[in-house]
Amino acid sequence: MESTTSTLLEQGITPSDLLKHWQGHRGLTRRVIEAFPEEAFFNYSIGGMRPFAEMVMELLGIAGPGIKEIATGKIQELIEQVDHGNKKVKILELWDEATNEINTYWEQIKPEQFQQNIKIFGQYEGTVWSSIFYFIDNEIHHRGQGYVYLRALGIEPPYFYER
Amino acid sequence: MESTTSTLLEQGITPSDLLKHWQGHRGLTRRVIEAFPEEAFFNYSIGGMRPFAEMVMELLGIAGPGIKEIATGKIQELIEQVDHGNKKVKILELWDEATNEINTYWEQIKPEQFQQNIKIFGQYEGTVWSSIFYFIDNEIHHRGQGYVYLRALGIEPPYFYER
Numbered sequence: 001m002e003s004t005t006s007t008l009l010e011q012g013i014t015p016s017d018l019l020k021h022w023q024g025h026r027g028l029t030r031r032v033i034e035a036f037p038e039e040a041f042f043n044y045s046i047g048g049m050r051p052f053a054e055m056v057m058e059l060l061g062i063a064g065p066g067i068k069e070i071a072t073g074k075i076q077e078l079i080e081q082v083d084h085g086n087k088k089v090k091i092l093e094l095w096d097e098a099t100n101e102i103n104t105y106w107e108q109i110k111p112e113q114f115q116q117n118i119k120i121f122g123q124y125e126g127t128v129w130s131s132i133f134y135f136i137d138n139e140i141h142h143r144g145q146g147y148v149y150l151r152a153l154g155i156e157p158p159y160f161y162e163r
Numbered sequence: 164m165e166s167t168t169s170t171l172l173e174q175g176i177t178p179s180d181l182l183k184h185w186q187g188h189r190g191l192t193r194r195v196i197e198a199f200p201e202e203a204f205f206n207y208s209i210g211g212m213r214p215f216a217e218m219v220m221e222l223l224g225i226a227g228p229g230i231k232e233i234a235t236g237k238i239q240e241l242i243e244q245v246d247h248g249n250k251k252v253k254i255l256e257l258w259d260e261a262t263n264e265i266n267t268y269w270e271q272i273k274p275e276q277f278q279q280n281i282k283i284f285g286q287y288e289g290t291v292w293s294s295i296f297y298f299i300d301n302e303i304h305h306r307g308q309g310y311v312y313l314r315a316l317g318i319e320p321p322y323f324y325e326r
Contacts, residue, residue: 012277013176013292021296046209047314114175129176133184134324137303141323144307151210160304161297 015114018129019106022136023099024163029059029139030095031158032146038088040153052149053091055142057082060094062135064101066120070113070128071105078121178277181292182269185299186262187326192222192306193258194321195313201251203316215312216254218305220245223257225298227264229283233276233291234268241284 033041033056042053058080065076084090114129126134150157196204196219205216221243228239247253277292289297313320 012178012274013181015175017292018176021293025300046311047317049311049314111175129180130184137188138323140300140303141307141310144304145311147304148209148212148308148311151212154210160301 015106015109015111018132019103022132023102025136025139025143026063026095026099026102028158028160028163029056029143029146030092032143032150033088033091033095035150035155035157036088036146037153037155038086040149041088041091042084042086044149044153046149046152049145052142052146053084054080055145056091056095057084059139059142060091060098062138064098064105066131066135067102067105067109069120070118070131071108075119075122078123178269178272178274181295182266185295186265188299188302188306189226189258189262189265191321191323191326192219192302192309193255195306195309196251196254196258198313198318198320199251199309200316200318201249203312204251204254205247205249207312207316209312209315212308215305215309216247217243218308219254219258220247222302222305223254223261225301227261227268229294229298230265230268230272232283233281233294234271238282238285241286 033052036044036052041051043051045051060082061078061080065078068074069076082091082094084094109128114127116128117125118128118131119125120131124131124134147157147160196215199207199215204214206214208214223245224241224243228241231237232239245254245257247257272291277290279291280288281291281294282288283294287294287297310320310323
């Protein structure tokens with residue numbers, strides 16, 4: 001058996017598997033954003049929760065900057081607001097920029113970093129992999145809430161299993 | 164540098180990391196079930212979606228049997244209904260049984276299996292790890308929907324980040 005790191009990592013979940021997994025989720029979240037009527041995206045809510053646009057801004061604040069911090073070691077500020085002018089197209093543009101930013105910085109993360117400790121955004125302690133899992137899980141969590149908003153608006157959301 | 168499989172896997176995400184991660188999520192889902200009033204758990208819905216009890220039965224149908232199939236190689240039937248008699252306590256009992264079943268069968272999965280192909284429940288093609296990720300992601304997705312139901316019912320859900 002070869003014993004290089006990459007060969008053995010390939011028996012489990014490789015960093016590139018995880019990136020592909022996340023970008024698959026992010027593609028689905030993008031289609032959920034697209035499914036919202038513009039007005040509802042920025043204003044509709046249930047039970048005093050945030051409109052979906054607010055949740056998406058949180059996701060945008062986490063994803064690109066989070067991976068940049070992991071790759072570069074430079075603490076990033078968690079910014080959950082952007083100047084969107086109530087335009088979905090602006091949010092989608094930022095979403096696509098984040099997609100590229102994630103891909104770019106992901107390549108700079110070394111396999112041995114995944115188990116290292118990090119205080120992401122200078123605040124949240126965990127390992128690199130647990131931080132990335134948090135980013136993904138948090139996106140799935142809020143997107144699931146977006147599905148309820150869409151259903152309550154009478155709109156069929158995209159299939160969960162299509163990535 | 165040591166080059167055994169386990170040493171190198173520990174640089175990434177180990178099977179035991181992934182189990183702990185999932186069981187952390189499952190503990191949170193259990194608290195979400197507990198937070199529901201019994202009647203609403205079985206009957207409340209938004210936008211024509213399923214009551215949370217129906218989603219939880221889906222999760223129960225997947226988790227234990229899915230890991231059993233991965234560990235034993237024996238195809239399991241996907242059963243998304245249980246005889247709960249509209250009692251949350253019955254669902255919680257099944258939830259705890261599934262927790263043990265997952266722990267028991269997880270130990271029997273060999274590290275090298277994670278990258279292998281599988282047709283889970285005889286139907287869904289993927290690798291072992293992508294199937295397990297699907298189980299976890301699907302749980303987060305539906306639990307996020309449960310959060311909206313709770314908020315709409317005027318109930319504060321447990322903190323997402325507490326596992």
